[in-house]
Amino acid sequence: MEGQSExxxxxxxxxxxxxxxxxxxxxxxxxxxxxxxxxxxxxxxEILTFHCSTSSGDYAYGSAYARAL
Numbered sequence: 693m694e695g696q697s698e699x700x701x702x703x704x705x706x707x708x709x710x711x712x713x714x715x716x717x718x719x720x721x722x723x724x725x726x727x728x729x730x731x732x733x734x735x736x737x738e739i740l741t742f743h744c745s746t747s748s749g750d751y752a753y754g755s756a757y758a759r760a761l
Contacts, residue, residue, distance in 0.1 A: 728755075 730742035
């Protein structure tokens with residue numbers, strides 16, 4: 693996250709999609725034009741790390757999300 697403005701933007705947006713576990717046990721979230729594939733960190737399972745890519749394959753990045761307590 694890059695500050696409160698990004699958090700606010702995400703909190704006020706909506707994307708519909710679906711999720712499943714891949715054959716390798718990865719969490720796979722698919723939205724229109726975006727796929728996120730990830731697993732919890734081994735030493736910190738409260739943090740999910742994702743590889744994110746567009747359906748066209750022209751843009752990819754990584755993200756990490758901590759579970760809210």
